[in-house]
Amino acid sequence: MDWEALWLSIKLSSVTVIILIPFAILASRFLAYHHFTGKSWVEALIMVPLVLPPTVIGYYLLVGLGSQSWLGRFLEQVLGQQLVFHFSGLVVASIIVNIPFAIQPIQRAFESVPQEVRDAAACCGMSPLKILFKIELPLVWPGVLTALVLCFSHVLGEFGVVLMMGGNIAGETKTVAISIYDSVQAFDFASAGQMSLVLLLFAITVLALTTSMSRRLGRAYGSRHS
Amino acid sequence: MKHWFKLVSVCVVLVSSLVSVPARSDDVPAIAAASNIKFALDEIASQFTQDTGRKVNISYGSSGNFVAQIRHGAPFQLFLSADEKYIHQLQKYDASLGEGTLYAVGRLAIAAPKYSPLELDPELEGLKSLLKAGKLQRFAIANPDHAPYGERAREVLQGLGLWDSLKPKLIYGENVSQAAQFAVSGSTQGGLIALSLAIAPQFQAMGHYKVIPEALHTPLTQRMILTSKAGETAKVFYQYLQSDSARQVFSDFGFGLPEPDQSETVKPALVKSKLVKPELSQPETGN
Numbered sequence: 366m367d368w369e370a371l372w373l374s375i376k377l378s379s380v381t382v383i384i385l386i387p388f389a390i391l392a393s394r395f396l397a398y399h400h401f402t403g404k405s406w407v408e409a410l411i412m413v414p415l416v417l418p419p420t421v422i423g424y425y426l427l428v429g430l431g432s433q434s435w436l437g438r439f440l441e442q443v444l445g446q447q448l449v450f451h452f453s454g455l456v457v458a459s460i461i462v463n464i465p466f467a468i469q470p471i472q473r474a475f476e477s478v479p480q481e482v483r484d485a486a487a488c489c490g491m492s493p494l495k496i497l498f499k500i501e502l503p504l505v506w507p508g509v510l511t512a513l514v515l516c517f518s519h520v521l522g523e524f525g526v527v528l529m530m531g532g533n534i535a536g537e538t539k540t541v542a543i544s545i546y547d548s549v550q551a552f553d554f555a556s557a558g559q560m561s562l563v564l565l566l567f568a569i570t571v572l573a574l575t576t577s578m579s580r581r582l583g584r585a586y587g588s589r590h591s
Numbered sequence: 592m593k594h595w596f597k598l599v600s601v602c603v604v605l606v607s608s609l610v611s612v613p614a615r616s617d618d619v620p621a622i623a624a625a626s627n628i629k630f631a632l633d634e635i636a637s638q639f640t641q642d643t644g645r646k647v648n649i650s651y652g653s654s655g656n657f658v659a660q661i662r663h664g665a666p667f668q669l670f671l672s673a674d675e676k677y678i679h680q681l682q683k684y685d686a687s688l689g690e691g692t693l694y695a696v697g698r699l700a701i702a703a704p705k706y707s708p709l710e711l712d713p714e715l716e717g718l719k720s721l722l723k724a725g726k727l728q729r730f731a732i733a734n735p736d737h738a739p740y741g742e743r744a745r746e747v748l749q750g751l752g753l754w755d756s757l758k759p760k761l762i763y764g765e766n767v768s769q770a771a772q773f774a775v776s777g778s779t780q781g782g783l784i785a786l787s788l789a790i791a792p793q794f795q796a797m798g799h800y801k802v803i804p805e806a807l808h809t810p811l812t813q814r815m816i817l818t819s820k821a822g823e824t825a826k827v828f829y830q831y832l833q834s835d836s837a838r839q840v841f842s843d844f845g846f847g848l849p850e851p852d853q854s855e856t857v858k859p860a861l862v863k864s865k866l867v868k869p870e871l872s873q874p875e876t877g878n
Binding site for chain 1: 621623626629630648650651652659660662663664665666667766768769771772775791793794796797
């Protein structure tokens with residue numbers, strides 16, 4: 366059982382979600398309430414990581430952010446830290462890969478908030494920010510929760526991207542998925558089995574908790590969104 | 592406004608506390624190693640830690656992949672390749688790297704899971720007859736395009752005139768470890784893998800093997816090299832890998848041993864900078 370890898374994966378998932386979800390809330394609110402030319406192209410761009418093989422994303426990140434590229438060298442100078450083969454690089458990769466998983470459910474939730482409710486709030490003199498926190502967020506909360514769970518578990522299971530640009534360095538980029546792969550190759554089936562079981566149990570627990578939570582939330586706020 | 596500010600500040604605090612990876616204050620170099628030496632190198636590394644008090648952080652994978660990663664800036668300080676060809680590729684890219692050192696000569700083995708109908712012999716007669724009888728369904732080798740052991744396996748099969756008829760039955764491992772795992776998984780009848788893996792107790796619990804004569808393929812000369820990022824511990828480990836005790840472990844795992852003076856064993860630059868301490872047996876404190 367590789368606790369270091371499990372801890373690294375949990376850390377990666379947490380950091381990704383903490384950075385990504387606030388951004389996704391703002392972006393999906395904008396997408397839900399605004400119509401502009403080229404919107405479908407923007408939405409397509411957001412959805413691209415969903416259909417691209419992770420190895421493609423891994424390849425672009427390896428070549429695009431590596432020390433061979435101008436962007437990689439520029440970022441290395443600004444951050445004083447190389448992105449590829451480093452934890453921060455995995456964070457960047459996880460954010461990119463998970464954008465569709467974060468935006469999609471939240472955008473649907475925002476779209477289901479009735480226009481009259483928002484208009485009424487505005488008529489009462491609430492500021493846009495107050496409307497977001499007092500009216501919209503409580504209503505879209507199930508969508509945010511879904512996005513959170515999807516992203517968190519998706520990062521935990523991410524394999525292709527990490528293999529391509531992570532370098533499999535223990536304590537730095539060796540996530541639990543990579544560690545399982547390593548254990549199998551080393552004929553250490555006991556360890557691979559234990560880690561797989563931990564992930565399986567985690568996945569089932571999280572999904573069960575989310576379903577029951579969003580059901581309870583749905584009851585509390587009126588289940589307008591499915 | 593207050594909510595917003597609180598939310599942002601909580602995020603910032605959380606992110607900064609999580610992003611700051613516990614700084615590795617001590618010198619624990621990242622080392623890239625071909626997966627065929629895993630069991631041998633794990634043993635050498637733990638001896639090294641016992642003898643010197645220093646630690647190393649070894650990643651195993653396919654040599655070709657490591658070359659790509661090192662070229663794109665991977666922080667590996669030492670690279671142990673399965674084939675010196677990959678070291679030469681790196682040198683072409685960065686001329687400042689030294690020659691490196693041969694550390695072992697790899698051997699191939701034919702392996703099969705327990706209860707496989709495949710009869711094992713060094714000349715692959717059993718494989719030939721099983722193939723003729725149409726009873727061979729799957730046979731594992733490492734990917735010959737980027738894994739040295741796969742390349743040599745292809746050479747062996749071509750040399751024995753088995754390649755064309757066997758090709759439709761082959762499954763490729765991403766590296767030789769995966770090929771070895773396929774070879775004893777029970778879903779193949781066997782495979783051509785690294786002897787060093789077949790010898791490991793973890794493997795022997797699941798399968799058996801026969802050594803392939805060296806004459807059937809070009810030698811698998813395995814070379815290692817310190818990269819430009821090498822720090823003190825990496826350099827000490829590089830020397831340690833050429834010590835008698837490390838060579839003994841390599842030999843125990845079925846590797847041939849290169850002549851110690853076949854290539855430069857001590858880089859002149861290292862001696863000058865006094866980074867190499869010959870008295871490795873004295874445990875270092877405060878590390």
